Amino acid sequence: AVPLVKDVMSSFFVTIKKDQTVQDAAKKIWENSFNHLAVISDTGELVGILTAWDISKAVAENCFDSVESVMTRKVLTCAPNEPVDLAARRLDRYGVSAMPVIDTQRRVLGIITSDNISKLLARRY
Amino acid sequence: AVPLVKDVMSSFFVTIKKDQTVQDAAKKIWENSFNHLAVISDTGELVGILTAWDISKAVAENCFDSVESVMTRKVLTCAPNEPVDLAARRLDRYGVSAMPVIDTQRRVLGIITSDNISKLLARRY
Numbered sequence: 001a002v003p004l005v006k007d008v009m010s011s012f013f014v015t016i017k018k019d020q021t022v023q024d025a026a027k028k029i030w031e032n033s034f035n036h037l038a039v040i041s042d043t044g045e046l047v048g049i050l051t052a053w054d055i056s057k058a059v060a061e062n063c064f065d066s067v068e069s070v071m072t073r074k075v076l077t078c079a080p081n082e083p084v085d086l087a088a089r090r091l092d093r094y095g096v097s098a099m100p101v102i103d104t105q106r107r108v109l110g111i112i113t114s115d116n117i118s119k120l121l122a123r124r125y
Numbered sequence: 126a127v128p129l130v131k132d133v134m135s136s137f138f139v140t141i142k143k144d145q146t147v148q149d150a151a152k153k154i155w156e157n158s159f160n161h162l163a164v165i166s167d168t169g170e171l172v173g174i175l176t177a178w179d180i181s182k183a184v185a186e187n188c189f190d191s192v193e194s195v196m197t198r199k200v201l202t203c204a205p206n207e208p209v210d211l212a213a214r215r216l217d218r219y220g221v222s223a224m225p226v227i228d229t230q231r232r233v234l235g236i237i238t239s240d241n242i243s244k245l246l247a248r249r250y
């Protein structure tokens with residue numbers, strides 16, 4: 001059977017608030033060696049995603065305002081009990097490398113990346 | 126049988142020279158919506174790799190020198206005829222999301238990403 005998203009996702013994830021700076025975001029990406037930040041509201045819901053690509057875009061445009069000004073608001077997400085092949089199809093269809101895994105109250109449980117899924121195909125020995 | 130790297134890699138890749146600026150690199154990542162740049166010498170050999178993560182690190186450290194100052198020199202690569210499960214294992218073992226595919230003269234033929242490999246598991250219908 002195909003594994004479920006909750007069995008493959010990383011339960012490690014990094015969050016940031018939308019009123020923090022782009023440099024705060026860059027520091028978190030660097031310190032955690034992880035390209036994706038979940039932008040969380042004061043009450044703990046997912047309100048956006050910000051990746052190293054967005055930081056790169058800020059450098060290209062020389063525009064370093066707040067997290068809110070560079071994040072993506074319409075976040076592609078998935079549910080913990082979805083089969084991982086469905087998540088892989090969505091990542092591919094929308095050209096993104098990661099999706100936060102959320103519960104019914106939009107709280108983040110983890111993040112599934114194409115790295116997590118690629119690892120399923122890694123030679124075992 | 127397991128597919129070969131050359132059957133799975135993207136033959137689309139973006140190159141940059143080491144004496145260009147970090148902002149040049151950021152523009153290329155943004156314009157191509159692609160996180161990985163192959164740094165190429167004047168004679169066409171691979172001399173480094175620079176990703177959106179490196180741009181983010183430059184922002185965190187507020188240090189925007191040349192491509193050469195932020196790129197990674199010791200590049201993990203793979204050969205076109207390697208089985209893809211071996212490439213997936215190497216990506217996972219070293220915690221990177223992409224590897225240039227090079228020939229015996231270190232010329233870049235393409236780039237294989239965990240996105241390419243994850244797509245192999247995407248639900249077909």
Ligand SMILES: C[S@@+](CC[C@H](N)C(=O)[O-])C[C@H]1O[C@@H](n2cnc3c(N)ncnc32)[C@H](O)[C@@H]1O
Pocket residue numbers: 049050051052053054071072074075076077094095096097098099100158159160
């Ligand atoms: C189109 S992707 C291209 C680069 C690379 N594939 C990646 O995902 O980082 C970059 C853009 O997608 C956005 N993005 C990344 N993951 C996302 C997700 N799960 N939902 C919506 N947008 C996302 C980022 O905020 C960024 O603006």
Ligand SMILES: C[S@@+](CC[C@H](N)C(=O)[O-])C[C@H]1O[C@@H](n2cnc3c(N)ncnc32)[C@H](O)[C@@H]1O
Pocket residue numbers: 033034035174175176177178179196197199200201202220221222223224225
């Ligand atoms: C450790 S990874 C962490 C983030 C993410 N997994 C990624 O690969 O972008 C980021 C660092 O790895 C380096 N890197 C990426 N691909 C590489 C490769 N094929 N060989 C050597 N270093 C690489 C980048 O230059 C960057 O300094």
